[in-house]
Amino acid sequence: MKNVDDLIESAAELAARGLSKGEIADELNVSRETASWLVERSGATTQQTNQSGQESAASPAGGPQDIHVDWSAIGRDSKRMGAIAEAMADLLVKHGKDVDLTIGIEKAGGPIATLIARELETDLATYTPAKHQWEEGDIEDLGGTFSRNFAGIRDRECYIVDDTITSGTTMRETIEAIRAEGGEPLACVVLADKQGLEELEGVPIYSLLQVISVGKDE
Numbered sequence: 611m612k613n614v615d616d617l618i619e620s621a622a623e624l625a626a627r628g629l630s631k632g633e634i635a636d637e638l639n640v641s642r643e644t645a646s647w648l649v650e651r652s653g654a655t656t657q658q659t660n661q662s663g664q665e666s667a668a669s670p671a672g673g674p675q676d677i678h679v680d681w682s683a684i685g686r687d688s689k690r691m692g693a694i695a696e697a698m699a700d701l702l703v704k705h706g707k708d709v710d711l712t713i714g715i716e717k718a719g720g721p722i723a724t725l726i727a728r729e730l731e732t733d734l735a736t737y738t739p740a741k742h743q744w745e746e747g748d749i750e751d752l753g754g755t756f757s758r759n760f761a762g763i764r765d766r767e768c769y770i771v772d773d774t775i776t777s778g779t780t781m782r783e784t785i786e787a788i789r790a791e792g793g794e795p796l797a798c799v800v801l802a803d804k805q806g807l808e809e810l811e812g813v814p815i816y817s818l819l820q821v822i823s824v825g826k827d828e
Contacts, residue, residue, distance in 0.1 A: 617678060621645065622652035632741030636717060639802075641776045642741060644676040677821050679774050679802045685718070694818070695725030698799045701816040702730065702769050705796045711761055711768035713737055713795075715784055722801070723771035733761035735768070737787060739780045754787055764792035775803045775817070778810055785811045 617638060624634045635645035684690045702709075713735045714723025720736050727734040739754045756763060770784055781798055788795050795813050803817035 618648050618652045621648035625649050625652065632739075633717075635741060635776075639679045639681075639718075639774045639776070640676050641674065642779075644674045647674050675823065676776070677804050677823055679804070679821060681773065681801055684801075685721075691721065692725055694801065695722055696729055697818060698722065698771070698801070698816075699726045699729040701799050701818075702726070702797055705769075709767045709769060709796055711735060711763070711766045711793070713763075713768050713770050713784070713788065715739060715770065715772040715780060716757075718774075719772035722773060726769070726771055726799070730769075732769070735760045735763060737784050739783055741780060754783060756787070756791065763788055767794045767796050770795050770798040770813075772798070772800050773802070775800050775805055775807060775815070778805055778807055781815070782810050785813055 617640075620638060621634055624637055625631075629637065631645045631649055632642055634649065635642045638645060638648070640648070684694055709730070710732050711734075712723050712727040712730060712732045714720040714737070716736050716738045723736070724734055736757045737754055738757070768788065770781065770788070772781065772784075775781055781800075785795050785798075797814050797816060798810070799816045801817065802819040802821050803815060804821050804823075806820050806822050807815045809815055
């Protein structure tokens with residue numbers, strides 16, 4: 611994706627396929643607020659005719675403060691994914707060899723966690739966060755779930771894996787959900803952290819990239 615117009619078009623396509631705004635946020639690696647804005651813009655955008663007679667979307671003005679991270683060049687290739695997973699696993703090994711569970715946050719965190727679990731020789735679990743049900747209103751009224759098709763959580767130390775951290779809400783929710791199940795998260799790892807977090811709820815956060823917006827609000 612090259613610009614905001616591309617994001618708006620992608621948000622419209624995902625909404626047309628029936629994805630919630632929370633799922634769209636996950637797919638586009640943006641905040642829920644940004645996803646909501648993109649969907650609303652896609653419905654409000656008017657079509658203009660350019661000089662060649664083709665229709666094009668009017669460029670949006672304003673919008674939320676966010677950073678879009680496109681890592682599809684990695685995700686589309688299993689060899690690249692394997693190399694990235696090896697690097698992410700290397701960030702976690704300092705916590706010792708007793709950890710026997712890796713938990714991926716769905717959707718994007720699941721495939722990465724699978725490769726990291728293989729690298730670290732741990733069991734695998736997945737967590738679907740509350741935002742996948744979110745459309746509008748208070749997300750605290752919703753709840754996430756662990757898949758029963760994968761390993762159990764109770765009485766186990768574990769790692770948490772996702773692709774990006776945008777606000778930290780999903781990672782915090784996952785940490786709390788693991789503890790509620792009787793597990794103990796020792797560390798989290800992501801491809802890109804847009805907040806520059808060192809820890810959440812007492813759990814260290816590791817990332818291959820920290821993507822920080824530098825500027826002054828007007």
